[in-house]
Amino acid sequence: MLELTTAQHTVAKAMREKELSQLIFDAARKLGWLVARYPTWRPTGTVAGFPDLVLLRNGRLIFAELKSEKGEPIPAQQEWLDALREVATVYVWKPRNWLSGEIAEILGGDR
Numbered sequence: 001m002l003e004l005t006t007a008q009h010t011v012a013k014a015m016r017e018k019e020l021s022q023l024i025f026d027a028a029r030k031l032g033w034l035v036a037r038y039p040t041w042r043p044t045g046t047v048a049g050f051p052d053l054v055l056l057r058n059g060r061l062i063f064a065e066l067k068s069e070k071g072e073p074i075p076a077q078q079e080w081l082d083a084l085r086e087v088a089t090v091y092v093w094k095p096r097n098w099l100s101g102e103i104a105e106i107l108g109g110d111r
Contacts, residue, residue, distance in 0.1 A: 004099055012095035017066045020095055021052060024064070024103060031107050033057040049076030051084070055107075061088040062106075069094050 004012065021037060028035045036054040053064040063084045065077055073081060073092060084090050097103050 004096055008096075008099045012069050012099055015068070015095035015098075017052070017068055017071070020066050020093070020098055023098055024053060024066070024093070024107075027104060028053075028055055028107050031057070033107065047076075049074070049078075049080045051077070051080060051090070062091065063088055064091045064093050067092060067094050069096060 025035055025037055034056045038050060038052055038054075051063040052066045053062075055062040055064065063081070065073055065081060067073070071094070081090050081092070091097075091106070093103055
């Protein structure tokens with residue numbers, strides 16, 4: 001992961017989860033991922049803590065919880081993340097992970 005510039009740190013601090021979600025969603029779709037995105041409000045049939053994004057491509061399954069720069073998973077989210085790690089790749093992504101290119105690298109791999 002590349003070190004962020006001062007300007008990128010400023011952008012990361014200001015970026016909301018919704019913006020990060022849209023950036024990742026758009027990039028993943030362009031790279032051929034199937035993506036399910038769960039908004040902040042809970043759709044019928046989901047339970048508290050379920051990760052924000054589910055991504056699938058070429059037999060690879062990723063669950064991603066999105067957080068603001070200072071955010072951390074709440075206990076219900078951490079419970080899901082820990083359980084899902086047993087069967088899939090799990091990430092907690094923040095704006096710095098997008099701005100550094102880390103997420104693009106992850107999504108672009110295994111084509």
